[in-house]
Structures are given as C-alpha cells and as structure tokens.
Amino acid sequence: MTLDPHDWGAVHATARRMVYDMLHWQETVRERAPWQPVPQDVKDRLDEPVPHAGLPLDEVYDAFVRDILPYPTGNVHPRFWGWVMGTGSPTGMLAEMLAAGMNAHLAGYDQSASLIEKKVLSWLTELMGFPETASGVLVSGGTAANLNGLLAARVAKAGWNIREEGLHAGPPLVVYGSSETHSWARKACETMGMGRKAFNAIAVDTEYRLDLAACRSAILTDIASGLRPIAIIGNAGTVNTAAVDDLNGIRTLADEFGLWFHVDGAFGSMAAWSASRDLVAGQELADSIAFDLHKWGYMPYEVGVVLTRDSEAQLAAFQPVAGTAAYLQSSQKGISADTTYFADRGLQLSRGFRALKVWMSMKEQGADRIGHAIQDNIDQAHYLGRRVEATAALELLAPVSMNIVCFRYAPEGVPEARLNLLNQAILTELQVRGIAVPSQTVLANRFAIRVCISNHRTELDDLDALVDAVLEIGAELAAGQDLP
Structure with a gap:
C-alpha cells in the first residue's frame, strides 16, 4: 500500500495554496503582533487522540492555518529581538520544501546533495578565513557544532588513546572558558563523560571578556594539581552582551601550553561577513570554530556549522577505529563512493539535506x-x-x-x-x-x-x-x- 495521494490533482491544489499562503504570511508579517499566547480552546483542539484514520490534506492544512500558524515564537517579526533567534527568508523556506521533496540521505554517497554540502563548506571555510585544507560538517546547531569541536580537541590533546581506553586511562581533563560562556560547554563536558567540573569558568573583565591572566593562572594551578588541560574556548559574541574575547590572546595562551583553541561563534562569528569583521579578528586562528547560519545568517532552522583546521583531527575523533561496517563500506564506483564522508566527521549517520537552504540562500542573496x-x-x-x-x-x-x-x-x-x-x-x-x-x-x-x-x-x-x-x-x- 503506497502512501502517495489517491488524488494528485487535489494535492497540487492544496500545495499551491500552501506556498501562496506562506509567502503572503511572510510578506505581511508587520501586520501582526510579534507574539501572542496560544488560547486555551486552541490548546484543547491540539490535544487530540492518535489519528488512526487519515483526513484529506486540505482539511489537515485548514487545521494548521487555524490552530498552528497564528501562534509561533514570532522570531520572523521585525520587532522580535529575544534570545538569539534568526528570521529565515522566503528563499530558505522554499529550499526546505525542495530538500524535503528530495529527501536525500547525507551520510555521504555519490550524489548531488553531497557535492552541494562540500561546496557550501568550502565557501564557509573561505569566508571565515580558514585554510582550504580545513574540514567541516553541517549540524543541527551551536550545541552540536561546539560539541564536535571539543570531541576533536579531546582526542587530539588527551595524551593517550582516549577512544580506545576511555577517560579512566589518564588524569581528569579540563576545558577553560569565560564565565559568560554559553551553557553548552558544561553540557558538552557532561556528555563526554568528563563531568561538569571539567569546565573551568574563568572570571571576566569589565567588558565581560575572558580574563587571560586569570585563565593562565588557572591552567598552572590545574597542572600542578595533576589535571590535564586540553582546550580553551573563546567567545565570538557572548549570549548576554555579545562580548568578544581577546581571540588573538587566547591563541597565544593556548600555544604556550599546547592546548586546542576552540571558538564559539554561534552568532558573532558571522560578523566576519560584514564591514565590522575586525570585531572577531583572531577567530580564523582557531583549531575549530562553531557558528549558526540559522542565527545571523538569516536561514531557517536547523543549520549549524563546525570547521576544524586540521582535517585529520576531525576524522580522528569520529571515523570508526575498528573499520567501517560491511554495509557502509565505500566502493570505487557506484553510489557507495564516499558512503560515510560526513558521518565520519560527526555524530550523525542519518543526516538531512541541510546544505540546500544554505546553497540557495547564498546563491540568491549573495554573501x-x-x-x-x-x-x-x-x-x-x-x-x-x-x-x-x-x-x-x-x-x-x-x-x-x-x-x-x-x-x-x-x-x-x-x-x-x-x-x-x-x-x-x-x-x-x-x-x-x-x-x-x-x-x-x-x-x-x-x-x-x-x-x-x-x-x-x-x-x-x-x-x-x-x-x-x-x-x-x-x-x-x-x-x-x-x-x-
């Protein structure tokens, strides 16, 4: 039994209505309030039992228009300035539809979608000032991108084969960042099994930037205590105030102790595309950088980016160490060429075609x-x-x-x-x-x-x-x- 429509003509008609309505909704965004609460009667209607029998698509869409579309977060509105949320664009919206229609699987494979993601990553590498030999992957957002960078740092700087032997084979690892660093850092340390104490939050100066002298003192204290420092996080735009750490100074400090330098540039790194690029000078010197195109790139959720200066370091953190499973092995010809190209550079095996909205947005709007x-x-x-x-x-x-x-x-x-x-x-x-x-x-x-x-x-x-x-x-x- 197929799940394709019984009446393709009816689907065409509803689909045309969907596209028109959503473009009109974006075009008229100023005519609505930035946000309104979901009324109780709407919540009651949405609290429905499992739909064992289906409904015509136009009826389902009518429910969307009535009960879902009027009550979003509101971040597409010009007066929405809450947290750090992007706005999306008509081109990005349409690209999402096209990507869902293709429904490509992006672990790798010889396919157009893989070529587009590789090309997009090469554009981003150039725009961020990273070397051509850098490696990268598109992920869901900043937390996943930053975690990717720290996982590479852990493998590169632990001092033993941590993937084979685990954390217990060496001293406790430590990561440094300012007290203004986003909560992802502690969450990442927890996820990696290092514990929340592995993130050493360093004091900030009067402009909410990492105090380099305090960080250096903390590193020396931890080394004397038998701990093993592995990385320093530099913020290119903190969430609270958009403060930018002294990224050049962090690079120097990291080099002094042989540490990995990771930049959390969730939104601030994108300033590199603007006339204010000097605000984030030094981020191009990082060993890894994480940023979100769905924030200051104005693209639809979800699409984050991690770039790693040493492509081998990213592979060392994620590529299977005991050999790829037989069903995932690449071949010289056919679709299985580069079967796990992206999966070998991140946590996900099943990946969607995130790159299409990036490619289409950059092609249509221009960097x-x-x-x-x-x-x-x-x-x-x-x-x-x-x-x-x-x-x-x-x-x-x-x-x-x-x-x-x-x-x-x-x-x-x-x-x-x-x-x-x-x-x-x-x-x-x-x-x-x-x-x-x-x-x-x-x-x-x-x-x-x-x-x-x-x-x-x-x-x-x-x-x-x-x-x-x-x-x-x-x-x-x-x-x-x-x-x-």
Missing part, C-alpha cells in the same frame, strides 16, 4: 548582501545604545560591542530595590501587548531588558517604537501600586 544585513544590525544596536544613553530615564547596563543592547528603565526617584521587578514587568508588558519581544538577562544583579538584533527585517523605526513603549509602560507601572 555580500547577507553581510550588509549583519552590518545593519550592528549599526542598529549602536543606534539603540545611543538612544538609551541620551534618555534620562534609561540606563545602559553593558557596552554595545556588536548587536546586543542591555538596558533598563531607571528614572530618578524610583528606589534601586524596586527597579528589577519594575523592568521585569515592563518586559512582560512589551510581549503580551504585542509591541515587541526582547528577552532578559541579569548583569551585576540588575535585571536588564536585552535586545539582540539578528533580524534582517528590523528598521530604526522599530527601535524608536521600543524606546517609546518602554518609557510609556515604565511610567505607567512606576505610578501604580502593584510592585513592591
């Missing part, structure tokens, strides 16, 4: 146009920072180094003890009133409204509207009695 959009976001962040500094009732809580602005409403006369709750309430009102979606962080015990601009649809008027709304809502709430 320069994407870089201009990134530069616009950087300029917009500095514009917002200046507006905050010029407004008496607002306070900038961290330097604006890239595309993140952290500020708070702090008018004269409001006690410091009240400001955290007040700003938390302002943030909530911005979201629930459908005005904008920033997120939050806490800096030096101060609650911050955090605006991360990784949105190619954002305009300066949107940021002006945010400032006006914060002032209006802040005055309204400060005058009320609901907050202590």
